[in-house]
Amino acid sequence: METYTVTVEPIGAEIECREDQTVLDACLREGIWLPHACTHGTCGTCKAxxxxxxxxxxxxxxxxxxxxxxxxxxxxxxxxxxxxxVTIEGEVDVEAGVEVHPVRDYTGTVVGLEDIAPTVRRVRLELDRPIPFNPGQYVQLSTPAGETRPYSLAVAPADATTIELHVKRSPDGAATEGWIFKDLAVGDAVPVSGPYGQFFLRPARDEPILMLAGGTGLAPMKAMLRHIEDLDSGHEVVLYHGVPTAADLYEHEWLQEFAAAHGWFTYRPALSQEEFEGRTGRVPAMLAEDYPRASGNVAYICGSPAFVRDTMKALMKARLFPRDIYREDFFDSADRAAGSTVVRSPLIRR
Ligand SMILES: Cc1cc2nc3c(=O)[nH]c(=O)nc-3n(C[C@H](O)[C@H](O)[C@H](O)COP(=O)(O)OP(=O)(O)OC[C@H]3O[C@@H](n4cnc5c(N)ncnc54)[C@H](O)[C@@H]3O)c2cc1C
Ligand code: FES
Incomplete structure (x- = not known):
């Protein structure tokens, strides 16, 4: 197997990269933090x-x-x-106060599989050693078919040996229907790598936080909530969780208890097909009602690309602009085939 030298300008860093390894992977393993989001050639964030x-x-x-x-x-x-x-020109992207955790390989043993909503399974994996990460980041699971799939970590960095993932079942999905909801069993060993992604809590920002989650987009929000609790940082947080019906609300009791225990946290389920406490509607519509002006907040949005796009629009209408919005799009093969996945504005944070 050949190994080549990759020079990253303008910093002049030189790293080794195998011929079967992606340049991004080689850089992230050396702690060279290049922009990236999907890590599957879909979103365009890592273009260089x-x-x-x-x-x-x-x-x-x-x-x-x-x-x-x-x-x-x-x-x-x-x-x-x-x-x-090769020599590439990359935008090495290190924000002040953000710790960079190099990507590493782990083996996860499945210690829990639990159906927590009609289409959502909680997967708990005990890693061979703790994984350092920023809350909101994701890992890649290698499937038995040799593919990789990204899933957001739903635990705080302090609990980083047993990790938790929230996986939504995709009809005919290779990794979900074909593996995680089918043959995956307690005791199985799963190759895991990470952490990846630039969607994570910025604790240095002291503005009130809006967390806007669609479906399993709740996973990284749970990691951030747990971390804010650990930090006891005093951040105010309002979480909207958008799902179709009450049956799809998962972590509902935990979130209610968390809200009762922490005065800084407000939980608002947004059901698109049913009423909940006198309200109904998708997250963007509820936001528009509750926040005619959202400026002064910092927002974290995560879910399907359509959910992220619509929520982003609602926030921008309410005068919250890209510098105050962080997003994670859960792209899948259907989004990729449709080609509607590319975020072209460099102002929009990933
Ligand atoms: C950064 C990131 C983080 C993520 N985190 C999470 C998470 O925490 N939880 C979570 O549930 N998901 C998450 N996802 C999504 C996840 O990685 C998978 O994409 C998802 O689980 C579907 O995988 P799959 O292999 O089952 O489906 P795939 O095989 O990828 O297929 C997905 C859907 O597309 C259809 N499809 C497949 N190929 C085509 C095609 N060519 N044309 C049209 N349709 C097609 C399939 O029938 C299926 O319905 C994340 C994605 C990203 C990018
Ligand atoms: S991170 Fe490379 S295309 Fe999305």
Missing amino acids: QVLDGELDLGDASPYALLDSERDEGAALLCVATPRSD
């Missing part, structure tokens, strides 16, 4: 210019990397692998 040398562009979505961009020497680093020594 190749200054010298040859990359195999891999499985880059044609929507995320246009033919014209390929012709001009751009690549999606999360799917590109080296074919020679």
Whole structure:
């Protein structure tokens, strides 16, 4: 197996990258924090210019990397692998006060599988050692078919040996219907890598927090809530959880108890198909009612790309702008095939 040298400009860092390894993976394992979100060639966040040398562009979505961009020497680093020594120009992205945790490989033993809503399964994995991460980040599971799938960590960094994931069943989904909801059993060993992603709590920001979760987009919010509790930081948090019906509300009792125990936390279920405490509607509509002006808050949005897009629009209408909004889109193969996944504004945080 060949190994090549990747030089990352403008910082001039030189790292080794195997021919079967993506450039992003090699950089994240060395603690070089390049922009990324989906890590599957879908969103375009990791796009970078190749200054010298040859990359195999891999499985880059044609929507995320246009033919014209390929012709001009751009690549999606999360799917590109080296074919020679290469030099890339990356936007090394370290925010003040944010700790960078290099990606590592772990083995997770399944210690719990629990159906917590009609289409959601809680998966608990005991890792061979603790995983350091920022609350909100995700891990990749390797499936028996040799594919990887991202899932957000739903535990606080302080509880980082036994991790918890919230997995939604996708009709005909290769990893979910084909494995996690089918053959996966307690005692199985699962390859896990991480942490990934730039969607995580910024504790240094002291504005009130709006957490806006669609479905299993609740997972990273749970990690952040637990962490805020551990920090005892005094942040005020309002969480909206959008699901179709009351039966789809999971962690409902825990969230109610958490709200009763912590004066700083407010929990608002948003049911699109039923009434809940006299209200009904999707999260963006509820936000529009509750926050005619949202400026002065910081928002974290997570869920399907459609949920994130609509919630983002509602916040921007209420005059909360991209510098105050963090987002995680749960892209899947259908989103990728539809090509509606690319966020082109560099102002929008990932
Ligand atoms: C950063 C990130 C974090 C995530 N975190 C979570 C999480 O915490 N919890 C969670 O539940 N999910 C999460 N996801 C989504 C998750 O990674 C998987 O995409 C999801 O579980 C579906 O995987 P699958 O293999 O079962 O489905 P896939 O096989 O990927 O298919 C998904 C759907 O698309 C359809 N489909 C497949 N191929 C095509 C095609 N070519 N054209 C049209 N339709 C197609 C399938 O029938 C299925 O309904 C996250 C995604 C990202 C990017
Ligand atoms: S992180 Fe590379 S395309 Fe999304």
